[in-house]
Amino acid sequence: MLANQIGHYSLFLGFFFSIIIIPISIKNYNNKNQIIDNKIFSISFFQFFFVLVSFFGLILSFVNSDFSNETVFNNSHTTKPLFYKISGTWGNHEGSLLLWLLVLTLFIFVFLIKSNKQPKKYRILTLLFQQVIIIGFFLFLLKTSNPFNYLFPIPKEGLGLNPILQDPALAIHPPILYLGYVGSSIIFSSSLAAVVEKHISKIWAKHIKVWILVSWVFLTLGIMLGSIWAYYELGWGGFWFWDPVENVSLMPWFCLTALLHCILVLEKRLLLISWTVILSIATFMLSMSGTFLVRSGILNSVHTFANDPERGIFILIFLFTLIFFSLFIFFVFHKHNSQEIAKTFWLSKETSILFNNWFLMYFLSVVLIGTVYPIFLEVLSGEKISVGSPFYHKLIIPFLIPFLIFMSIGPNLNWIKSEIKKIKIQIILSFIIALIISFLILSKIGLVGLINTILITVAFYLFFMTIKDFFSKKFNNYSQNFSHFGFSLLILSILFNSILSSEKIVNLKVGEEFSFREETITFESIENIKNKNYKSIIGNFKIKDKKNNSIQLKPELRVYNQPLTITSEADIKTTLYYDKFLVMNVVKDYEYFNVRYQVKPFMIWVWISTILLVVGGCLSLFRRSYEK
Amino acid sequence: MKLSTFFLIILVTFSLAKLSAAEKNEELKNKISKNIRCLICQGQSVYDSQSDFSESVKLIIENKLNEGLSENEIYDFLINKYGEWISYDPKFNKKTFILWILPVLLFVIGGAIIVRKLIIQKL
Amino acid sequence: MKNKIILSLLLLFFIFCFVILYKGLNNSNIYVPEVKIEKTLTKFNSIDLYSENKISSDQIFVDSEYYVLNIWASWCVPCREEHPKLMKLSKNKSIKLIGLNYRDNPKNAKRFISEFGDPYFMIIKDRNGTISVDLGAIGVPETFIINKDKKIIKRFLGSLNEKLLNEINLITK
Numbered sequence: 001m002l003a004n005q006i007g008h009y010s011l012f013l014g015f016f017f018s019i020i021i022i023p024i025s026i027k028n029y030n031n032k033n034q035i036i037d038n039k040i041f042s043i044s045f046f047q048f049f050f051v052l053v054s055f056f057g058l059i060l061s062f063v064n065s066d067f068s069n070e071t072v073f074n075n076s077h078t079t080k081p082l083f084y085k086i087s088g089t090w091g092n093h094e095g096s097l098l099l100w101l102l103v104l105t106l107f108i109f110v111f112l113i114k115s116n117k118q119p120k121k122y123r124i125l126t127l128l129f130q131q132v133i134i135i136g137f138f139l140f141l142l143k144t145s146n147p148f149n150y151l152f153p154i155p156k157e158g159l160g161l162n163p164i165l166q167d168p169a170l171a172i173h174p175p176i177l178y179l180g181y182v183g184s185s186i187i188f189s190s191s192l193a194a195v196v197e198k199h200i201s202k203i204w205a206k207h208i209k210v211w212i213l214v215s216w217v218f219l220t221l222g223i224m225l226g227s228i229w230a231y232y233e234l235g236w237g238g239f240w241f242w243d244p245v246e247n248v249s250l251m252p253w254f255c256l257t258a259l260l261h262c263i264l265v266l267e268k269r270l271l272l273i274s275w276t277v278i279l280s281i282a283t284f285m286l287s288m289s290g291t292f293l294v295r296s297g298i299l300n301s302v303h304t305f306a307n308d309p310e311r312g313i314f315i316l317i318f319l320f321t322l323i324f325f326s327l328f329i330f331f332v333f334h335k336h337n338s339q340e341i342a343k344t345f346w347l348s349k350e351t352s353i354l355f356n357n358w359f360l361m362y363f364l365s366v367v368l369i370g371t372v373y374p375i376f377l378e379v380l381s382g383e384k385i386s387v388g389s390p391f392y393h394k395l396i397i398p399f400l401i402p403f404l405i406f407m408s409i410g411p412n413l414n415w416i417k418s419e420i421k422k423i424k425i426q427i428i429l430s431f432i433i434a435l436i437i438s439f440l441i442l443s444k445i446g447l448v449g450l451i452n453t454i455l456i457t458v459a460f461y462l463f464f465m466t467i468k469d470f471f472s473k474k475f476n477n478y479s480q481n482f483s484h485f486g487f488s489l490l491i492l493s494i495l496f497n498s499i500l501s502s503e504k505i506v507n508l509k510v511g512e513e514f515s516f517r518e519e520t521i522t523f524e525s526i527e528n529i530k531n532k533n534y535k536s537i538i539g540n541f542k543i544k545d546k547k548n549n550s551i552q553l554k555p556e557l558r559v560y561n562q563p564l565t566i567t568s569e570a571d572i573k574t575t576l577y578y579d580k581f582l583v584m585n586v587v588k589d590y591e592y593f594n595v596r597y598q599v600k601p602f603m604i605w606v607w608i609s610t611i612l613l614v615v616g617g618c619l620s621l622f623r624r625s626y627e628k
Numbered sequence: 629m630k631l632s633t634f635f636l637i638i639l640v641t642f643s644l645a646k647l648s649a650a651e652k653n654e655e656l657k658n659k660i661s662k663n664i665r666c667l668i669c670q671g672q673s674v675y676d677s678q679s680d681f682s683e684s685v686k687l688i689i690e691n692k693l694n695e696g697l698s699e700n701e702i703y704d705f706l707i708n709k710y711g712e713w714i715s716y717d718p719k720f721n722k723k724t725f726i727l728w729i730l731p732v733l734l735f736v737i738g739g740a741i742i743v744r745k746l747i748i749q750k751l
Numbered sequence: 752m753k754n755k756i757i758l759s760l761l762l763l764f765f766i767f768c769f770v771i772l773y774k775g776l777n778n779s780n781i782y783v784p785e786v787k788i789e790k791t792l793t794k795f796n797s798i799d800l801y802s803e804n805k806i807s808s809d810q811i812f813v814d815s816e817y818y819v820l821n822i823w824a825s826w827c828v829p830c831r832e833e834h835p836k837l838m839k840l841s842k843n844k845s846i847k848l849i850g851l852n853y854r855d856n857p858k859n860a861k862r863f864i865s866e867f868g869d870p871y872f873m874i875i876k877d878r879n880g881t882i883s884v885d886l887g888a889i890g891v892p893e894t895f896i897i898n899k900d901k902k903i904i905k906r907f908l909g910s911l912n913e914k915l916l917n918e919i920n921l922i923t924k
Binding site: 298 | 773
Binding site: 301388 | 738
């Protein structure tokens with residue numbers, strides 16, 4: 001009860017501070033001081049502090065199962081384990097918006113503290129632009145999505161949380177994802193501020209690069225966690241479904257990756273300024289569009305929050321206001337600089353980064369158009385179509401081939417100009433090696449289509465090039481090396497996993513067995529166990545191979561009582577070489593179970609390679625602090 | 629050392645027997661079910677869903693495959709019954725050509741702009 | 752100058768997007784079948800629930816001006832709600848009311864009928880749901896009006912209420 005009240009009033013206090021910081025900042029902007037007034041630091045801190053208190057108030061309400069709070073009532077239950085009561089706080093629409101506010105206010109405060117080497121006016125303007133976003137979210141929260149609505153009379157029990165959401169990976173996925181997603185708000189605000197204050201320089205690039213890296217690292221991790229959750233929890237052995245909600249997290253990632261490369265060019269040579277600013281705007285705008293698409297009910301998806309057109313209209317107006325606002329600033333204040341680019345030779349690192357951006361923007365457009373086209377078509381013609389994996393695969397995979405080639409050659413080029421002769425031999429030799437290895441492998445597994453063949457070759461090419469770079473004497477850019485290597489490994493593991501995976505779906509009774517590819521799978525027995533908030537039906541399966549080695553897999557069915565749902569938990573045996581995946585489902589009216597058994601080679605390498613990708617980014621962050 | 633073990637494993641994993649016709653049909657059935665939407669679910673394919681509708685459609689797919697219909701014929705059959713909303717692979721027709729062409733068009737335009745910029749300063 | 756043109760084009764583009772997305776908000780996400788074109792019934796084979804005789808659609812859809820095909824199941828709660836309406840509908844002399852028992856246990860289906868009454872001229876079984884897919888149906892309850900040329904002229908998703916009942920009676924006069 002009390003936690004609820006405190007949380008609610010804190011929110012108002014935070015809102016109050018978010019408003020009063022504006023006139024004070026404007027005054028500071030206009031005066032002749034070179035430093036930011038201490039008051040501004042304090043107010044920014046209080047703004048964050050009260051949002052934090054509010055957030056804790058909500059967490060406490062969940063922990064105490066305080067059903068006088070409508071959000072808690074809708075999303076929790078007394079029998080829920082403590083860990084999931086806590087993570088239930090941000091697993092719903094209102095709570096997740098409070099998390100948005102938390103990250104927004106935290107990041108601007110940290111920005112103010114860490115940017116003291118930058119000019120005052122630039123910092124204040126960044127603050128002001130960020131406040132526009134913050135106030136927008138406060139209004140959205142207070143007007144349409146208040147996490148602290150009261151219910152009276154107080155219900156005795158809550159409606160419960162969807163049991164599929166009671167999973168550790170899913171519990172930490174939103175906070176990590178938001179640190180990336182919402183963190184790009186700072187990049188947005190500061191880029192616009194830099195444009196207005198004409199502060200785009202190598203110093204600015206160095207300073208903003210940290211924020212871009214941090215945002216990128218968290219966004220990549222967040223996406224990976226979501227995929228891991230889908231793989232382990234959703235029971236079908238897939239990890240990416242081109243579902244609108246997944247696409248919506250991937251789109252800012254493309255922009256942010258392109259932005260990361262642009263900022264490198266900007267730092268070294270002060271080029272690609274327009275690209276940098278536009279990408280900064282686009283990343284955050286895509287994050288916000290994502291929020292719109294997922295929360296307004298406009299799209300049909302397995303992950304959408306509750307549909308509410310009123311919220312949709314608010315975000316839509318807010319989003320487009322920000323778009324028009326940033327367009328205006330860009331066109332009024334930005335001066336195009338075309339001098340430096342004249343000195344750049346066509347075969348150079350700058351050009352390869354330009355090509356990289358070109359491809360990333362293409363991938364972005366494929367995902368964006370695929371996701372929103374059905375909406376446009378339906379409004380304009382009344383027809384409903386679905387856009388799923390076949391579309392994305394057909395348009396993305398062929399273009400990965402030149403993309404991987406550029407990724408292999410690019411880091412070997414020099415800034416400004418590369419001598420064609422010097423690089424020729426290395427590059428061609430590596431290519432030949434890659435070709436030979438791919439040929440050897442494919443002759444064993446059979447031709448899997450021309451495109452897949454070439455794709456494997458170029459992925460191996462990148463793989464070997466990055467390894468060669470790692471060992472070469474004059475090489476010292478380990479962060480880029482790790483990340484590119486990780487990326488090649490990611491493509492290779494996804495490719496091999498999808499080509500080599502196999503599955504069998506059978507209906508089985510207890511005691512029966514079936515054979516699949518030199519293994520025998522026996523359905524040995526069933527156990528019934530009662531847990532805290534669900535009943536568990538565990539199937540014992542033995543998988544025996546030709547040599548009589550056997551493993552036990554125990555997929556589980558959970559029958560939850562509030563709300564009444566049955567979920568299926570797969571049992572997965574993971575090794576470095578394969579994942580063995582077993583899941584069972586009830587068949588209505590019959591005594592047998594529907595059993596799905598999958599063998600998925602190299603599955604774990606998908607996660608390992610993504611982590612390598614992230615490690616590369618972290619290396620860059622730590623290298624900078626070492627350099628200081 | 630590690631690389632060769634890596635390749636050895638791939639080669640070992642790959643001494644596979646050729647797939648039988650029945651297995652091929654089952655693989656095809658799974659492939660098709662992944663591309664068909666479950667119409668009473670929120671964003672799931674019939675492969676992913678255990679609903680009555682999904683089970684019936686999967687059975688239809690299996691029957692049609694055994695009758696000898698090709699993959700495309702099965703998609704056409706289902707689209708004929710339920711409309712294009714059921715297929716996750718949008719057909720290329722006058723309703724969807726923008727969907728397919730626009731990204732590639734943007735790619736080509738982007739490329740043209742870049743090439744123009746690079747050529748101009750070469751002169 | 753070039754900047755101003757680009758800016759105006761972008762503004763127009765974003766305004767267009769805004770309008771479309773705004774309108775899109777009001778569109779439903781639930782599948783609603785379009786019955787613009789009258790589809791002809793494809794031939795299917797089935798088994799009578801009580802007599803266990805094989806019967807084909809050619810034999811069912813004869814001798815009547817209109818047919819109303821109702822898909823139902825004993826485990827379906829809305830079917831129980833619409834059942835009284837079906838009892839009323841069975842009194843309409845110009846239609847043959849046919850029941851399609853969907854993915855059901857025949858024992859439970861028979862129990863349902865004996866408990867709530869039998870409005871149907873005939874009940875046929877669709878144990879695995881494939882006949883429903885042939886009809887283009889998505890679940891239970893669902894009702895079709897078919898004319899004497901075996902064309903599906905109207906389709907109702909969900910249970911029937913008074914209003915829909917009147918509509919059916921009006922169409923089949």
